[in-house]
Amino acid sequence: MAISEGVLAELRAVLGSGGVVAGDDPVAGFVRDERGLLTARPAAVLRPRSTEEVAEAVAVCHRHRVPVVPFAGGTGLVGGAMPVGEREQVVLSVRGLDRIRSVDPADFALTAEAGCVLTDVQQAAERAGLYFPLRLASEGSARLGGAVATNAGGSNVLRYGMTRELVLGLEAVLPDGRIWHGLRSLRKDNTGYDLKQLLIGSEGTLGVVTAATVRLFPLPRHQAVALLALPGLESLGPLFALAREQLEDRLSALELFGRTGLELLLAHQSGTRDPFDRPYPRYLLVEATAAEDGAGLAAQLERFLAEAVERGLAADAVPALDRPQARALWALREGLPEAEKRAGGAVKHDVSVPLGSIGAFIEAAERALAAAFRNVRVNAFGHVGDGNVHLNVLLPPTRAPEVSPLVHRLVAEHAGSISAEHGIGLLKREALAEYRSPLELELLRTVKAVLDPLGIMNPGKIVK
């Protein structure tokens, strides 16, 4: 069912004519799927400039039961911000809400609108001498509203937590168009159910996040990075324990990748050199950061490396001696997705397991995949400190229907989650239905039904 001209006229009355763009207008071209797996055919794209305009536009949609798909940076990987159907839904872009409302160093907090690009939020914090720790590969185009709506993770979760842990307060427009003013900057507030927790990670299905107050931290001016060569995955657990013990909360990243990944980089990323003089089965990038005391930090990392090698947990280790070397080591980890793409793509899985099960899970998955698919290569990498494994199978993405059920089954056997960071959106909805219990699915639907009784807010995402 297409949207009527009358509704569009009402929306234009609220947003101005430039605020309502036809779905097939080139101006609406920014509404597209990051991975190119889905095609967007919205009835229209709405471009409000303020929370009040979002509220009025949603109220119009609510009155006419028009489905609304909130859209921010469009960097999601599961189709959570993609309209479904043929001109049946309107996309509501929050990109026009792009003000940093306040930076409050005394509160170690900052309030920004949903359309702010993450790097702009980071820079606003840095200008005040503070740090906003949400770091994503897509941070130059991902936006705050999307990060909140998807509970984004990234490379700093080990030290600073997921987006959920960074949000102190929210402002949002509910499915009926009312504005919830929840922008608090309190660290402790036990006054009833914590309503913001429902919106965080709800992928736009319970309302439109329009602004957030987030925590800031002291700037980590010093960084110490090293790469360890691992004899095998069995040393992962002891290495993690040793790193937590010796680097404490300064430990900011523990990134695992394998020989398969390094070979992809050597083949497809120009300038890549093998950091060691012989191949090893696995590699672990370690990073620690500190606001003060750079010399102490470097010494701490050195002690950790020496003990790791002495105990036989690492076969070799190279510390970065300066910033360019640190960047070069990080380039190995960060280059993996692009190298995969150049090698022909992959069937990707963003999964998590308990910290102590990472090695066992990766090995079980590699064994099972080798048995099921001849000569298959598996690029397993990820955030070890968070139990988050990107288990990417180097087969054409179109083969996901054959590959993913096998991986998801192993995730379940290891008490894991089929979506660590990326959410459910459209693409993981069926897997969710399979791997969460009937009671949990019922509770998800119950919450959805009560907060969005007309079902107009991003319908079809997470649960059907």
Add this chain to the structure above:
Amino acid sequence: MAISEGVLAELRAVLGSGGVVAGDDPVAGFVRDERGLLTARPAAVLRPRSTEEVAEAVAVCHRHRVPVVPFAGGTGLVGGAMPVGEREQVVLSVRGLDRIRSVDPADFALTAEAGCVLTDVQQAAERAGLYFPLRLASEGSARLGGAVATNAGGSNVLRYGMTRELVLGLEAVLPDGRIWHGLRSLRKDNTGYDLKQLLIGSEGTLGVVTAATVRLFPLPRHQAVALLALPGLESLGPLFALAREQLEDRLSALELFGRTGLELLLAHQSGTRDPFDRPYPRYLLVEATAAEDGAGLAAQLERFLAEAVERGLAADAVPALDRPQARALWALREGLPEAEKRAGGAVKHDVSVPLGSIGAFIEAAERALAAAFRNVRVNAFGHVGDGNVHLNVLLPPTRAPEVSPLVHRLVAEHAGSISAEHGIGLLKREALAEYRSPLELELLRTVKAVLDPLGIMNPGKIVK
């Protein structure tokens, strides 16, 4: 309306005769109000020994629409676990669920039942060489289920977060008697709305928490403590910023108290000496902890103290040179509630404001109280790093109706919360209704109504 004998017989069939105790039986005497402000007259006290027994008992109550009041340690301060009315509600004690189900060092996690006393959970972690950081004054009798249900805070929040941040997974019995199996130990899990967040802090109004999986951390073997004498509250903000910068994440406590508090201790706590050679208006206890590198930690604290004095942010400072000295400094802060009690009690307020507003709030409150109540003394202390102020007015507790509205109004003016740690329960329900927006109250009621449509789970708490 009293509970019928038939219902009690059904409950006895499920729990055994020892599992159902009459409300006026001396065995039920543990169900009483910590502060003695409320009297408990339950129809019966249920004592299940397992999650399954909790589920069956709740199912019986659900079938007969009998109100159930979950009860754990009974250390809450707002009456959240107190039955209301005359033999109209049954209390369900989770004390019989007292097993540590598993300690998983490789996962940095532990699973314990709701009836475990917090010190038992702490000790189970320590036996595995790890640390469970929830520290409350009442930790020797408070229990895990109550801590989760009230999102307990305590003295370690600055470094480790509230209970909400410590919970990885939950098991709970829903108001209809179904068991939700949500005991995961994942650090990242973006698979739909985070349902456990609703139960955490719900004060038993949405279900009975029966077990939790919680995060563990490296044991902080080293501790450095000092007391600073502050010229006034205006140095609080700069001192906090300096402490975060210089002590980083090792900063574990920043506890403020005033001359009024120290004088209470000097008068009522034997063995208390003034740590300084002259009186100062305010005092700030600083603690930093570390798993390794005790010498480095002590040096870090010394640098901080030197710089604080040099910049004029502190008038004087005494570092604790050993454990007994550290304990003696902590005894000042921890002795305050007892000293208040001996001085005749107080009208207490557990409130929070944004970090940057603590000084302004305390001064405004002291001024307003001095103007309203002749010669009144105010004992303002609390967790500065969390914006949490215990603003206790040294007047008989019975005068709360005169005093608290004035304090709450000032909290609202400073964008704060009328309950930082203690929750709402029964005693703060009216204040909540006054200080949260109609939309928020409606959302609280909506969530309650949909998860507990019969309204049998701890009715009358948080919202009416």
